[in-house]
Amino acid sequence: MAVFTEVGREELNRLLNQYDIGEAQRFEGISSGIENSNFYLDTDKGKYVLTVFERLNKEQVPYYLELTHHLGKKGLNVSAPIPAKDGSLSSEVCGKPCCIAACIPGQYVELPSAKVCGELGAVLAQMHSAVEDFPLVQENTKGSKFWLSVMPGLKPYLPERLYELLEEEVSYQVDLENSPAYKALPNGAVHADLFRNNSLIEVNGKEEKLGGIIDFYFACNAPFLYDLAVVLNDWCINLETGEIDMPKAQALIDGYNSVRALTEADRELWQDMLRRAALRFWVSRLYDYYMPRPASLLKPHDPSHFEKILLLRRKAKASDLPWI
Ligand SMILES: Nc1ncnc2c1ncn2[C@@H]1O[C@H](COP(=O)(O)OP(=O)(O)O)[C@@H](O)[C@H]1O
Numbered sequence: 001m002a003v004f005t006e007v008g009r010e011e012l013n014r015l016l017n018q019y020d021i022g023e024a025q026r027f028e029g030i031s032s033g034i035e036n037s038n039f040y041l042d043t044d045k046g047k048y049v050l051t052v053f054e055r056l057n058k059e060q061v062p063y064y065l066e067l068t069h070h071l072g073k074k075g076l077n078v079s080a081p082i083p084a085k086d087g088s089l090s091s092e093v094c095g096k097p098c099c100i101a102a103c104i105p106g107q108y109v110e111l112p113s114a115k116v117c118g119e120l121g122a123v124l125a126q127m128h129s130a131v132e133d134f135p136l137v138q139e140n141t142k143g144s145k146f147w148l149s150v151m152p153g154l155k156p157y158l159p160e161r162l163y164e165l166l167e168e169e170v171s172y173q174v175d176l177e178n179s180p181a182y183k184a185l186p187n188g189a190v191h192a193d194l195f196r197n198n199s200l201i202e203v204n205g206k207e208e209k210l211g212g213i214i215d216f217y218f219a220c221n222a223p224f225l226y227d228l229a230v231v232l233n234d235w236c237i238n239l240e241t242g243e244i245d246m247p248k249a250q251a252l253i254d255g256y257n258s259v260r261a262l263t264e265a266d267r268e269l270w271q272d273m274l275r276r277a278a279l280r281f282w283v284s285r286l287y288d289y290y291m292p293r294p295a296s297l298l299k300p301h302d303p304s305h306f307e308k309i310l311l312l313r314r315k316a317k318a319s320d321l322p323w324i
């Protein structure tokens, strides 16, 4: 369980006084998640989730909350902040920034169906279309600057062959991001961490339907294709081997294309982007694994999963990859 900040009753009541969402009836830490402290908060007026930001400071929070607010206004079912009585999207509790969002119904599904992958593709494309007029900009905090900054600290922990792989891929990706082809890709504010555990799926018997999208706290400006690659590497794979599950991947891409067409330029960089997305999570998982932060109870993710995916994406032939 990842509750880094314990919020007491008095602090909670002080916080709720700033909102028009009633009085607390149930307040409970949420076990999943690794970045922030999250709590279910039921009041006499509805069901909410309180998020206490552990890494983001007051100056950093607006990008994420303005983004979800923007997407919510455009009709997307995302975890958007409920404004306080004074209209602000964030507040403060225990000396840390926080926000309250409506609790989205649905559950985590380990292996979503191809149908849900198709629905997700369409929603992802809707999000990418919706940010056309989103004015704020945020660099990817888990991009190449982060990789380069943590590499020296990781070196003593990694066998030589893995460190070499890391160096080689980071250097390849740094060259890629400086290339005109990469810079010309359609881009904007993207989720950048839309794993299965960041969606809620409504399950009714054997029927599954994509509900809402949560956890935008790695959102950043990046190529839209990067967002699609992050999703594919988590949703559309064999979880044991990391190999691409073709029917699910094709459903994802078809769903995306049904709303917003991918281009020939996207296709050219597809394999590189799948590698890039695998590298991003390999590095962050290595970092969290070898340099963990104190938390009440924290489950670090397995870095070797993304090492395996990176190796597979590097050696894939372009013709092995799903596309339109
Ligand atoms: N708006 C929401 N509606 C319903 N559940 C939510 C909402 N926001 C967060 N959760 C629950 O909290 C868990 C952790 O949230 P998440 O944002 O993934 O945390 P972290 O940023 O720490 O990784 C989610 O897996 C989900 O169960």
Ligand SMILES: N[C@@H](CCOP(=O)(O)O)C(=O)O
Residues within 6 Å of the ligand: 032, 033, 034, 035, 193, 195, 197, 198, 215, 281, 284, 285, 301
């Ligand atoms: N999705 C990332 C870790 C980020 O954690 P999240 O719970 O905030 O999505 C991973 O799986 O490595």
